[in-house]
Amino acid sequence: MSDRTTQKIAVFGSAFNPPTRGHQDAISQLTEQGFEVWLVPSFKHAWGKEMASYEVRCEMVAAFIGDLDNPAVQLMAIEDQLQQADKPIYSMTLMEHLQRAYPAASFALAVGPDNANNFSSFHRSDELLANWPLVVVNERAPIRSTLVRARIANDEDISQWVTPAVRDVIHQHQLYQGG
16 A cells, blocks of 8 residues: 555445446546545445445455456455444544544545435535545446346346456355345
């Protein structure tokens, strides 16, 4: 990892349920802008999304990063440490924690256009924007995790939608089968 005192770090939180080629394209956009990218799987989603287990999603993200083979991208599996009394973990909580842990780092919050359009619904959105820049990635590869899960449930091929190692983890754990 590079020196956090000089590196710009884009915090990219997502369910990663599973990580897709769409996530890969977003990461490419961020690294092209000079960001190191920290992928942060949601432990408990703020909007109550049903997800595969946290441990398996972290395993998928680690496999995904292995396929990307980009030293500027890393898994930051920390939301399980932020959990309090079964409450959701908000972006504000995550960003405050990271800034305290790495005070010299220059963080930005990375989101896709869907979250950018609904950003006012984020918990303490005004404070987030006041403290960290928002980096909005374009949806150039509209490959969503929902699509991948539906393809798996219909016993369809997902090779073009996820990286090979992610596909292997999905098959190993028999995820998303049967709708």
